[in-house]
Amino acid sequence: LAKTTQPISMDSYEGQEVNITCSHNNIATNDYITWYQQFPSQGPRFIIQGYKTKVTNEVASLFIPADRKSSTLSLPRVSLSDTAVYYCLVGEDNQGGKLIFGQGTELSVKP
Amino acid sequence: DVKVTQSSRYLVKRTGEKVFLECVQDMDHENMFWYRQDPGLGLRLIYFSYDVKMKEKGDIPEGYSVSREKKERFSLILESASTNQTSMYLCASSFSGGREQLYGYTFGSGTRLTVV
Structure with a gap:
């Protein structure tokens, strides 16, 4: 399972765009990149998943360069309620394979 | 709305007790x-x-064991609870793949277990 590296914490202000980058140099050909969001005292929640290029949904965008050795989660116009821990994971999630969570990035959005 | 349900939100147990944490999912994962x-x-x-x-x-x-007698239910068992097992326990489920549409994990809300 590929290891991921992401910043421990980030600060932002309401209305800003936030980009969280994750490194996964040893990503395997069959691995997908998945991001989760976790609020205090809750389980992680699936945000977005992708394999290559760009994926966008109603919550976020995921940018994956051609070499797939990194990925960037983009949160447009964050609000206070986006304050949470964001986890980047790589693995064969499309096949239900187990995922290993790293430390995550603690995003703090300030007014 | 699909769900993973954990039977207890908070539990307090004594050292040496046998503890069962139950998890049920309704997504046929x-x-x-x-x-x-x-x-x-982390997790x-x-x-x-x-x-x-x-x-x-x-x-x-x-220090743990599990039981899965039915597809929708996955139980975590602490055979003899100890204080170092005080933690937040999270259950998750996922589809086994085979489709183009990708699915992530769905997590329950967690059980905060305190062993005294």
Whole structure:
């Protein structure tokens, strides 16, 4: 399972765009990149998943360069309620394979 | 709305007790997982199951066992609870793949277990 590296914490202000980058140099050909969001005292929640290029949904965008050795989660116009821990994971999630969570990035959005 | 339901939100147990944590999912998922989460250590995988009556050890299985008699239910068992098992326990489930549409894990809300 590929290891991921992401910043421990980030600060932002309401209305800003936030980009969280994750490194996964040893990503395997069959691995997908998945991001989760976790609020205090809750389980992680699936945000977005992708394999290559760009994926966008109603919550976020995921940018994956051609070499797939990194990925960037983009949160447009964050609000206070986006304050949470964001986890980047790589693995064969499309096949239900187990995922290993790293430390995550603690995003703090300030007014 | 699809759900993973954990039977208790908070539990307080005494050292040496046998503790059962129950998890039920209504999505017909094949895979189910138990994690524990501790400050500074993140989420760590305890056990997982790919099918009924199947189980696989995760990264920290010591002191735990699991049971999966039905597809929708995955139980975590602490045979003899100890204070170092005080933690937040999270259950998750996922589809086993085979489709173009990708699915992530769905987590329950967690059980905060305190062993005194």
